[in-house]
Amino acid sequence: MLISLIAPDRPYLITQKSLPPLGPLYLANTLKSKGYDVEVVDFADSTTFSRDADVCGVTILSPDFIRSKEILRSLKRNGAKRVIAGGPHAAIAPEECLKAGFDGVSIGDGELTIERLINGEKIVTAWAKNIDDFYPDRSAIDLWDYEFYVRGVRATSLITSRGCWWAAKTGGCSFCCRCDGRKLRFNSAKHVKKELVDIQSIGFEAIVLYDDTFFSYPKRDTRIVKDIRELGFTWRCFSRADVVLRNKKVVEEAVKTGLSEVLLGVESASDSILKTINKGFTKKQVSEAINFLYDLGVDVKVTFIVGCPSESEETLMETKGFLDEHITKLHDVDFTILQIYPGCDIWREPGKFDLVWQESNTAYKSKPGEYGGCTPISTSSLSFEELLEWRDKLEKLFKPKEFIR
Ligand code: SF4
Structure with missing residues (x-):
């Protein structure tokens, strides 16, 4: 199963590609260890994602929310079957995300919620006691693309x-x-x-x-x-x-x-x-x-x-x-x-x-x-x-x- 993890482009920033989006890198590692295929896409320089991705996850900061809704519409138009909202804005405004059309919302540590959301649950909340269980996959994107x-x-x-x-x-x-x-x-x-x-x-x-x-x-x-x-x-x-x-x-x-x-x-x-x-x-x-x-x-x-x-x-x-x-x-x-x-x-x-x-x-x-x-x-x-x-x-x-x- 292919999961596409997407960081929205952030036109409100002076420099969009200064530091990499760490959230998707943590999720990439968790999903790969469970046998999923994963791609991490930063929309700051590419809006190309695998059309045959089974599930897309979008990591949303509050200033990203308007853009995330546009991305959601575009993903659905291009055939995305299931799109999950994660990141800080999903955690503080889960109902708003569902109302916007996201199929699932993650609250807490995405490493614990993602699989249940992939499998069809709507809102999943989970917090880990020990965050040493999580590790970012820094090979999932080219870190040298960020300056x-x-x-x-x-x-x-x-x-x-x-x-x-x-x-x-x-x-x-x-x-x-x-x-x-x-x-x-x-x-x-x-x-x-x-x-x-x-x-x-x-x-x-x-x-x-x-x-x-x-x-x-x-x-x-x-x-x-x-x-x-x-x-x-x-x-x-x-x-x-x-x-x-x-x-x-x-x-x-x-x-x-x-x-x-x-x-x-x-x-x-x-x-x-x-x-x-x-x-x-x-x-x-x-x-x-x-x-x-x-x-x-x-x-x-x-x-x-x-x-x-x-x-x-x-x-x-x-x-x-x-x-x-x-x-x-x-x-x-x-x-x-x-x-x-x-x-x-x-x-x-x-x-x-x-x-x-x-x-x-x-x-x-x-x-x-x-x-x-x-x-x-x-x-x-x-x-x-x-x-x-x-x-x-x-x-x-x-x-x-x-x-x-
Ligand atoms: S609560 Fe903590 S993270 Fe939030 S603004 Fe205050 S010091 Fe910063």
Whole structure:
């Protein structure tokens, strides 16, 4: 039986083929081990899939949903018998996927749900206790077709945990949809080492750790950092300001092993907004984390959201003031407009937040400068147009010119 696993093209990204779609690679390995024939197709550069595939699976991020429906229609027109929706958007909006015409929807770990969906079930939910049972098949696509650099070194990605430490502990940030069911599972250091060795044998010398919050499991992370040092990778990861500050020793060790970039999701430099969105750290902690990483020689990238609940001229001036103070220590800064994802706290309890949005066939994400295509949001102080103006103004003031594309 032939299964075609499809990653949609993502026109909302500046570069569509920077890092490979890992989800389909994990599924490819699981299916092949059960005797299925599998192809992985990235629609970013090819819409050619086997017309005789028995089942197609589409991995869907929320911003992909509109495009995924077009892909579904095209697959059906071309004779696809059964098309399954998987990935984060399927997990947070399963009924929406069924209504759109998908024949089955996966919630949780696709490695556990895929076979039951292939066999005809409609919605299957399953979460594994031990994610070491899963392994990505990096031979299922050509990783060299994807181009991403860490400090000038060609990189590919890996993930060493599923879920977010902050979401598992507190429920998470109020704008975050938590498609992982607020569960947190870690790969063992031994498992991660095997993946690192595989990646090295393919020829990559740099890696991007795609975990939501690296450094949240210091005992294990210390071992991973040691293995990375032995293998000589240059690397980059995502983390949180409070997690970095709490685990300074591991971070210092990591820098000695080649950690050269850290991305921190900051969202706002207003303490009142950070509290409203349950971010779990303060502006002071963000400042300390930036200074700490900068002093270690790490390139620090921070991301901000314009249009958080209660956003006003005052809160945005606080963010601007913070950036005035810290910009010389930042390698890169990103500004996006808040979009409300199904399942997040703001979506579930809209009356609790000073934010208005129209639920629509939202695009969720746009290229910088094209935010007019996003779902309009507003607060009691600022209209959508004013928020867009602020986003553009902050980008113009603070985004390093070389990163504006
Ligand atoms: S936004 Fe980041 S830190 Fe907050 S819950 Fe989501 S993944 Fe975790």
